[in-house]
Amino acid sequence: MKTKLFALALATGLFLNSCSSSDNPTPTTPTPATGEISGTITANKTYAYGNYTLKGIVKINAGVTVTFDAGSTITIDKATGDNALVVLKGGKLITNGTADKPVVFTEKSKLPGSWGGIIVYGDAPVKVAGGGTSGTSEDGNKIAYGGAVANDNSGSLVYTRVEYAGSKLADGDKENNGFTFYSVGSGTVLDHLVSYKGADDGYEFFGGTVSLTNSISYGNYDDSFDWQDGWQGQTNTNWYAYQTGKGNYGMEIEASLNDNAFGPKVSNITLRRAAGNVPEVGDNQVDAFQFKREGNGEYSNIIIDGYGNFTNAAGTVYTGSAVSILDAATNDHQVKTSKIKLLNVKITNTTNVLPIGATSAIVVAFPTGTFVQSATATGASLTGGAWATVDGVDLTK
Template sequence: MKKSILAIATLVSLALTGCSSNDDSPTPPKSTFELKVDDLKGNITDGIVTLDPSKTYNLTGGLIVKSGATLVIPAGTTIKTDPNVDANSLFVAVERDATIHIDGVAGNPVVMTSGKPSPKESDWGGLIICGNGKVNTGDNGTSEVGGLSYGGNDNDDSSGRINFLRIEYTGSKFTDKKEYNGVSFFGVGRGTEVSNIYAFESGDDGIEFFGGAVNASNLAIINAYDDSLDFADGYVGTITNIYISGVTKAGIEGSNNGDNDIAEPFTNAKLINVSIVKGSDAKFTASEQAINFKDGGGKQAYTNLFVSGIETFAKLDSGSGATARIDAGDFIVNGINFTTLDNLTASYVSNQTGAGAGASLPSWALDIQ
């Protein structure tokens, strides 16, 4: 009898242990996506796809994370573009209601780069993230490249996270009005984590925010051949620690709405600890100044902004929307209300340290390089 009781107790214990083990370690949902190291492309339609950081992936076409699916890219993973594929066909994109987890760490970022022997700007598209955040151009926009829907009414939406990403040689162009950036955020919500991005040699903008409310920190944008940092279409968020060097057009272009400069919600951007450095190469002309206050401008506030090599501070939209915002004190630079009567950089920038070290690359950027 004692042996029978002991046997029953042992079986019950094993059963409970098995249940506990399953509950503590749920199996991640499998994906039907066929992951190929030498041929990375296609639609991830379901489950979770995790890349292997010990391998270098050859991007041979558009890689799109579809609604409901997740792409995980661990620290140290490298994605290189196929040198023999058309540049406009090479991009990574995340749809609304899909997620991406770029999990680089200091000193060991995720790298997305050109696979050409002599890489240069515009070798490939870049990274596109679409979310359900509010955009003042409408709730269902279409990304200028990739044809993905974005926008909605959920500024708390999450598209995942981007931490420690180095992205290089992006910005290929379909036309003069249709081009990729380094990283494009379309209607991305503040539930998304964005920190430590190093965007290098983009043929168009380095990083751009189209509406949404995602916050970001530690953005280094080096050598962009349009604007370096761009936000528009009712973007509402805070960006902290921005280092810009190599300015072709504007260091920062801030817009409200290209079709209706008083569209609401107004762009309302707060930028803290910013360095804008024109660059010594003759090709970096900063033709649209340190700040391009464009298409109504919206509300813009800059704190601890450092500028080097650009004498005229802002290029100003002459429309009534922009004039109204400036007159209302909605364009603030280092605690001073900008005025059209004084557009000299020296009037607004004096002893600021910017992103951490004035014109020099800040220490935090070295961890992403």
């Protein structure tokens, strides 16, 4: 009887082992898709994992959703002319990147200022100069922006990197940014994004209510983070900026000359300037935070490092500061009324630790409790990985 049971067990084991080896074959890596992306996209489209080229100013129409699968790389060539990816109001862009398989938009030459980056238009409120509720974009598209849907949804950009952006498009007024958001609403997800070595700002908001989380601005020529037109995102956190080689303000904050009752909120911020970094045009743009044109907001748990003086070729010394207030209106209406708050701030390697005015006529004195230094601030907390690694360099370190 024991012999029969042993034989039965042996036979069963062999059968199970046979099933296991045949039912669980070694996984294979899918072959990347290829193709060109151009023109206006007028119907829903999903780009499977692959390597694509983007040519021209590609626009996603209203009512259309475009999706990129994880691990996809989209390459642009500045030799083809003006290039950008534009999400029009009512359209949606979804990038389904992951920490180890980000969606990457890059440019063939690897030179800053080689394309227009990602530009998104939403339908959320704005407040432009003069108090108006709409404006015309300065990106070369000259599109009207501004709406009334605070929770408007323009899609979901997750674990996505934009490299070498910052070119002008057509007869645009300014260079474009890595990511540009015109009146984008809070229903839009912006998470784990990288703007890498562009020729203008890393991120710029023109009004809207969208928030940005877990973001990196690395090596961009102008400001790491910039906004105007009454941007009021409320749940922003984990912003990391590293300015190296060439770069202006860590954060340029303005409200288009409107004394707003509202402002944005950002927590867990790290602003770092590398040794030897110079402002873009050799001037006085050497501060970590710059507030102007009635800019305000609440900022907490902040690391500021490396904003020392800059001396240009003519020997003029520009003083680096943790916080600079550019104009009297911002000082009178925002600083003095506690509409600007910088809390739990740790400052190192910076010439002016206390906030200053851009001129001696602007005497800055933050009310008690609105500018608070701390030795225990930790700044942004980000986990590295493929999403934040370029040419073998971990951008989070």
